[in-house]
Amino acid sequence: MKIYHNQLTKTLAQGFIPVWLVFGDEPWQKDNSLSTIKAAAQQQGFSELIRFNTESGFDWQQLMDEYQSMSLFASQRIIEVEFSTTKVGDAGNKALVALAERLSEDIQHKHYANDVIFIFHGDKLDGPSANKKWFKLFSQIGCYLPLYDVELKSMSHWINQQCQTLNLNLAPELTQLLIELFEGNLLALAQELQKLSLLFNQSLITLEQAEQLVIKQAKFNPFQVVDSLLLGDCGKCIAMLDQLQQEGIAPAKIIWALHKEISQLYNMLNQLEQGESINQLYKQYRIWDKRKPLYQHALTHIKLPDVKQAMIRIADIDLLSKTSSEFNVFILLADLCITLYHGDKTQALSLKYG
Structure with missing residues (x-):
């Protein structure tokens, strides 16, 4: 299954998903996606978090070993795997295919106890990586969440959503200023909105009040x-x-x-x-x-x-x-x-x- 960031909350509410694939280069969406998935899992009783990073020399067999092991601390675990590169090499491909096949078999024969969630995340996947067998197998039993930059035409809607979450009340001209100043840098914009929320609570924030506080942090490539x-x-x-x-x-x-x-x-x-x-x-x-x-x-x-x-x-x-x-x-x-x-x-x- 493939979804987009704005569908994440709704998808989480639909039921348990054993595997999450979160890949992309937009930092705010990545941080938000990972924290949202983990928070939802913790509400379901997944209290133990095991982290791996596939840096040079990583032993891929550890993933299978961890999946098959019994936890000493909690009955439900989140296994988070951060890819240092999406080009995992032969050893990585083989280990990931074996793990995906084992998960698929356990789910098919109802041996899977819904006590482990895998979260794989990293930079944007290129075409060849997205066509690898391991990725396709995990996508079939889990959820792929690709992360893309928010387009300029969608920035106003994104800001309005964040304002609803933070109970922020922005003057329309201030919204336009924020779009101009922070285009391409959602992470900095999210931090700026949080700062405004702390300073003004639910009061209407005018352009004059905010422009002395807002720092230009647009980030382009x-x-x-x-x-x-x-x-x-x-x-x-x-x-x-x-x-x-x-x-x-x-x-x-x-x-x-x-x-x-x-x-x-x-x-x-x-x-x-x-x-x-x-x-x-x-x-x-x-x-x-x-x-x-x-x-x-x-x-x-x-x-x-x-x-x-x-x-x-x-x-x-x-x-x-x-x-x-x-x-x-x-x-x-x-x-x-x-x-x-x-x-x-x-x-x-x-x-x-x-």
């Missing part, structure tokens, strides 16, 4: 810069680049992501000029339905000459970032974003600004 660039929001790209610079991210990570995307746009625009349909391109480049509107905008608003100029500029930026410390690479990357949509305005400018 290079792929969010790419998405904003595809949508043509150069202002937002520049704001993200400024934030990434303050966080100390290596420029090479951003350069790599932008180079990859601009090269693909160049190929796609060339193929469109040669008569390929946009749907054929979506299939060829494996563009998910969710991302098609981004490419629809980019491919209809970006001109081929501007992409060619952007490709030259990002090559120059890459070289400058490796050979000189005289230039602010993030300013050059901001120039690149503008070039992709307004190449006629930046063509005359030198990347070296002097």
Whole structure:
């Protein structure tokens, strides 16, 4: 079974689930999911928690041994397994398949006493890992909870849900400010809401009251810069680049992501000029339905000459970032974003600004 974070409470209320698979990179949802699952289990009498971490040298046989052993402290146990990497190797694959098959057999023949809950969690699963036999077996007898970033359009709803839980009363304009400041960083936003709850209780919190307390903690990654660039929001790209610079991210990570995307746009625009349909391109480049509107905008608003100029500029930026410390690479990357949509305005400018 597969569910999403907003279905977790309802799913827990439906009855006992022996295995939970919680994988993803969004920290607030991960912390919230794990604590919610454990709290529900503890209410059912699961008072003992055994933790494992699959770091280098981990003995995978310990999981089977723990499952088969009798607890000295409690009749009901939670066995939590944190994956240091989702690539578990041959030994891990074999041990996990054996454990999953044993659990499946015990449940099928009603030998399973509902006295053990397994919680497996780690970073986002890639396609090959999600297709492993052990993962499919556990998914059949348990629940897979993938964790994704909350999209900008859903942030207001998410804040409203948290406000209901915390009995917070926010002015509408304050909600919009929080969305702007904390986009991409739910963990910090959740902490900020808890702080406001402690300070104001159930009183209406106005923008003026809160803005002196709220600290800008938006957290972005290079792929969010790419998405904003595809949508043509150069202002937002520049704001993200400024934030990434303050966080100390290596420029090479951003350069790599932008180079990859601009090269693909160049190929796609060339193929469109040669008569390929946009749907054929979506299939060829494996563009998910969710991302098609981004490419629809980019491919209809970006001109081929501007992409060619952007490709030259990002090559120059890459070289400058490796050979000189005289230039602010993030300013050059901001120039690149503008070039992709307004190449006629930046063509005359030198990347070296002097």
